[in-house]
Amino acid sequence: MAEAGAVAQRLLAITRDGAGGAGLAGQICRACVDGLDVDGAAISLLTESPSRETLCATDATAARVEELQFTLGEGACVEAATTGRPVLVPDVWEASREGRWPVFAAAVAEQTAVRALFALPLQLGTINLGVLDLYRTTPGTLAAAGLRDAMRAADTAAGMLLGLRTDPGDGQWWDQSWASHAEVHQATGMVIAQLGVDAEEAFARLRAYAFSQDRLLGDVARDVVARRLRFSDEMA
Amino acid sequence: MTQPGNSREQSLIEAFVGLADTLVDDYDIIDLLDRLASYSVTLLAADAAGILLADQQGTLRVLASSNEESEMVELLQLQAEQGPCLDCVHTAAPVSVPDLTDAAGRWPDFVAALDAGAYRSVHALPLRLRGQAVGALNLFGRQPGALADADLALGQALADVATIGILQERAIRRSEVLSEQLQTALNSRVIIEQAKGVLAERGELSMDAAFGRLRNHARNRNQRLSQLARLIVEGELAPGDVLLAALAAQPAPVDER
Structure with missing residues (x-):
């Protein structure tokens, strides 16, 4: 199989010790700036609630773009977060003329040197782990290879952030194989229904259970799907 | 399964109308591929069908299946590691295994999983784009046997229509669209x-x-x-x-x- 991209490779090399969410986000952003054709990066967590948080911005410009989106409630990052789709803006000035996020685009053009903006959602199914915003001061698309690398990096970053947030204390980071295991996602759905919790909490419970029983997540998921194992509030 | 005469013709019309419908409006790759999987089973001599596309890493991922049981989806996913689907995507040409017993040495895990699902044959048809394959349509049969030429041609036509559908919308304007759509579809x-x-x-x-x-x-x-x-x-x-x-x-x- 093809090797993971250079940026994703570098992300996988990040060690666990002491890295909290913001620290991890910082390392992810720096790896993107170093490895991709962009000038700055930021990761923000946007949720339905007003609690919006920028986990990391590599420079003042990146921080300003995040701030503008939060204040104005529109922009590439907001769109990526709400639609779950990558939003690629090769030229912010053009977006401004096209009437796409008119206020945001105009503010970015006026107040910052940003010309191109690429917002990649960090997600696993419905679990929203933030948006990775990349900017460049020159207009233009990301070359095909660069875009693939950026998307791989976003996938890897989402997994790492999720791994950190649902960490049961097993010292593991993130297992790439989780994403492609249908049964892990099906079991997550069943646990959502069994416990009345959201997807992230359901996934965390599965992982915690696997850890407490010293079993693989995939095996536990298979038991849930086969209805050999049910989650209840007493189990926690 | 293959149906004789008018009924098959009717199904064929429905399939192409159904696929075309998903292209007219705002659509999802997933909906399109789900229809392709269903029609493959209705129209071709297949008992189950599944579609895998290559993700950004080049890893094959399951996007649609005519049978959504866990075992089937996992069987499909196993093809990311071994089986005719991988070869089909690499060569952008159809790969047929008319009798799985002949392939046990080559793909032991995949053949064991097929056997557990009581399948006896598998055929992989490429989703072709400019000489490359972006994924493959897999047809599983409960009986051993080659795919008839007519079924092969029709299956490939269905796969081609679906591939065109994946790309038609914004592809002309934006080269990054496939990566973007695929990323969204996988999620x-x-x-x-x-x-x-x-x-x-x-x-x-x-x-x-x-x-x-x-x-x-x-x-x-x-x-x-x-x-x-x-x-x-x-x-x-x-x-x-x-x-x-x-x-x-x-x-x-x-x-x-």
Whole structure:
């Protein structure tokens, strides 16, 4: 199989010790700036609630773009977060003329040197782990290879952030194989229904259970799907 | 299974009209591929069909399956590691295994999983784009045997229509569209698996039956599968609504006149 991209490779090399969410986000952003054709990066967590948080911005410009989106409630990052789709803006000035996020685009053009903006959602199914915003001061698309690398990096970053947030204390980071295991996602759905919790909490419970029983997540998921194992509030 | 005469012609018309319908409006790759999988089973000599596309890493990922049981989806996913699907994508040419017993030495895990699912043959047809394959349509048979030339040609035509569909919308303007759509589709697939889990638990259904309810509900309302799945997983639509409504709206059996 093809090797993971250079940026994703570098992300996988990040060690666990002491890295909290913001620290991890910082390392992810720096790896993107170093490895991709962009000038700055930021990761923000946007949720339905007003609690919006920028986990990391590599420079003042990146921080300003995040701030503008939060204040104005529109922009590439907001769109990526709400639609779950990558939003690629090769030229912010053009977006401004096209009437796409008119206020945001105009503010970015006026107040910052940003010309191109690429917002990649960090997600696993419905679990929203933030948006990775990349900017460049020159207009233009990301070359095909660069875009693939950026998307791989976003996938890897989402997994790492999720791994950190649902960490049961097993010292593991993130297992790439989780994403492609249908049964892990099906079991997550069943646990959502069994416990009345959201997807992230359901996934965390599965992982915690696997850890407490010293079993693989995939095996536990298979038991849930086969209805050999049910989650209840007493189990926690 | 293959049907004789007019009935097959009728099914064929329905398949192309159905595929074309998904292209006209705002659509999802997932909906398109789900239809392709279903039509493959209706029209070709196949008992099950599944579609894998290569992700950004080049790893093959399951996007749609005519049978949504866990075992089938996992069997399909196993092809990311070994099996005719990989060869098909690499060569962008059809790869046939008329009798799996002949392939046990070559792909032991895949053949064992096929055997466990009581399948005896598998054929992989490429989803071709400019001389490359972006994925493959896999046809599974319960009987050993080669795919008839007519079925091979029709299967390839269906696969080609679907590939065109994946790309047609914004492809002309934007080269990055495939990466973008694929990224979104892969995540949609995760949401659909989660939604199947919610419905299976609430309705005491198998994963395949849960997916059937999801699909019926989405088609009856002209809604994207991924949108509906998200509403269910996020608790914005009560699973009971989907379970009940979809039951009431089961399509009538096809009139065989």
